[in-house]
Structures are given as C-alpha cells and as structure tokens.
Amino acid sequence: MPVTVNPDLQAIIDRITADMEGREDRGKVADYIPGLARVDPRHFGIAIATHDGRIISAGDATTAFSIQSVSKVFALTIALGKVGDALWKRVGREPSGNAFNSIVQLEAEQGIPRNPFINAGAIVVSDIILSGHRPGEAIGEILRFVRDLAGDDDISIDEDVARGEAETGYRNAALAHYMRSFGNIQHPVEQVLGVYFHQCALAMTCIQLAKAGRYLMLEGQHPETGFNVVSPTRARRINALMMMCGHYDGSGEFAFRVGIPGKSGVGGGILCVVPGIASIAVWSPGLNERGNSTLGSLALEKLAAATGWSIFNERDPG
Numbered sequence: 001m002p003v004t005v006n007p008d009l010q011a012i013i014d015r016i017t018a019d020m021e022g023r024e025d026r027g028k029v030a031d032y033i034p035g036l037a038r039v040d041p042r043h044f045g046i047a048i049a050t051h052d053g054r055i056i057s058a059g060d061a062t063t064a065f066s067i068q069s070v071s072k073v074f075a076l077t078i079a080l081g082k083v084g085d086a087l088w089k090r091v092g093r094e095p096s097g098n099a100f101n102s103i104v105q106l107e108a109e110q111g112i113p114r115n116p117f118i119n120a121g122a123i124v125v126s127d128i129i130l131s132g133h134r135p136g137e138a139i140g141e142i143l144r145f146v147r148d149l150a151g152d153d154d155i156s157i158d159e160d161v162a163r164g165e166a167e168t169g170y171r172n173a174a175l176a177h178y179m180r181s182f183g184n185i186q187h188p189v190e191q192v193l194g195v196y197f198h199q200c201a202l203a204m205t206c207i208q209l210a211k212a213g214r215y216l217m218l219e220g221q222h223p224e225t226g227f228n229v230v231s232p233t234r235a236r237r238i239n240a241l242m243m244m245c246g247h248y249d250g251s252g253e254f255a256f257r258v259g260i261p262g263k264s265g266v267g268g269g270i271l272c273v274v275p276g277i278a279s280i281a282v283w284s285p286g287l288n289e290r291g292n293s294t295l296g297s298l299a300l301e302k303l304a305a306a307t308g309w310s311i312f313n314e315r316d317p318g
Helices: 008-019 066-088 102-106 119-130 135-150 158-169 170-181 191-200 206-212 230-246 248-256 292-305
Strands: 045-050 055-058 202-204 262-264 269-274 278-283
Touching: 008 045, 008 055, 045 135, 045 206, 055 119, 066 119, 066 135, 066 230, 066 262, 066 269, 102 170, 119 135, 119 170, 119 191, 135 191, 135 202, 135 206, 158 170, 158 191, 158 292, 170 191, 191 202, 202 206, 206 269, 230 248, 230 262, 230 292, 248 262, 248 278, 262 292, 269 292
Parallel strands: none
Antiparallel strands: 045 055, 045 278, 262 269, 269 278
C-alpha cells in the first residue's frame, strides 16, 4: 500500500477515536505508582504534527498525562549531545527481550544495559545528564529542552508522580546500585534516581508531545528555529532504536502490527515518528501485559492501515 502523505487526517482520527471510545477492553492502569493508579482508564487522546506544520487532534488531546518512559527519547537526545557516541560504551543498542525493569541481563553483561529505553539504560542516561550538574539543574535542563522542542512553556513536572515513584521505586534503586557495583553509575544513586524519577514525571498533552517529537520527523531539525537539534544521522539512529526497543519486550509485536518507530510509557502514552511525514502522540492509560497502552497501540495500528504510514511501505512523495 503506497503512503498517503496528505490524507484527510481529521476524519481518520475522528473515526479511530469514536471506535476507541466504544471499546470495553481498555487494559489496566499502572497501579504501582500512586499518581498513575488514580487516572481514569476511559481517557483517549491523539494528536498528529505533520511535516507541513499542521496539528490535528481528537479526543482528550489537551489533557496532560505523565509521559513516563516516553521521556527516555528526549533524555537520550540530551545525553548524546553531551558525550556523543561515547555513550554506547555504557549502554547497548540491542532489544532486551525482557521486561522494562528486568535485572536478569545485567550480571551476565557486566552492568551494561541492553539499550537506553529499558529502565536500567535510562538510569545510565540520567547519570550522564547529571555530570557537571546538581540534580535540580539536570532536571531543569530536561524540562527546558522539552519545552523548547514543543514550543510550550506550560509543560511541567508532576511532583506528586515523582514523589510516588521515589517512594515505590525499589526495583529501579536495585538496578542503579547493581550497575554502580560495576562502575557504570558514577554519581550517588539517590541523585541519579532523583533525576530519573522527575524526568519520567513530565506531564504533557498529546498535542505537546507530538510537537516535541517533530525534530525526529525532520531529520533532527527544529521546525520553528531551523536549527539542528541532532544531526540527520543521529535522528535516524534514534528512530531505529525506537523501532527496535521502544516497546520493551513488545517491540517486535508493535513493529509487526504498526510498523512505525515508537516509544511507549506506563502512563499510557506513545510517541511515534513517521520520518518526513508526521510525529504522532496517543494516550490511553490502560496497559496490556507488556506495559504498553492497549488502546494506544490499537489506534496506531488503525492509523497506519488507514494512511499507509508504515515505514515498510513504499513511499509516494506526491
């Protein structure tokens, strides 16, 4: 199916949103973080930022939610800007095949996480961002970066969610301490985790998130300033990692069904990038057994089918 660059996106996502609203199987919200356990599972929102500057949205696209692990895309971008390809000496680039918070591979692989999108890898990325900063400064850098990408200073950190993560994040603490024992965490664990938890507690709407992902659609270029956020090569590689690793041990299934690079979070958000065409954000808080949004994944599958936006389809530049 050839790609349709300019379909009637509003009509498509209106139909998808109406379909999602009638679904009974909405998954289960992440109840191990108190701030997420209270979110109404009936929410559904979607927003698309297109290559030609349009913003199309439907459903609860203006309701802020905790983006959780979707933030790992932005943190990785910052860390690569700081240390470049030296980052890959501390974090791998392979799918893990295990749950996002698994510890089982770290011992065999000498404290080097498989990729930057599982929790262990993202904690190492937080350690890199923390270099030369106090924790509050590192958190501020992440917040300013995301605000700049989205062109929206209203983006904030949900302190209630961050506090809840700190109070319940025993497994993340175990991952960090274990990696520190191998020398792959270089700052005090409590400081690194503070940065990580606040990063995950970023609260954004679907519209804000779709706009923040535009640089990955545009070969690394900021659509409003024209400056390169990252090089075209680095943008392509971040998209490749999203395709291979962005949905944890459900990444293969997502690639099979949707065929678009994407990064999910246990807040129910998913950011997807169709290179050269669109940045897409979808949110529905109910999760499947792999920790990915149930309705978000289904909606993206339907969107890809309606538009032909899978990266495995033949591109029609017209």
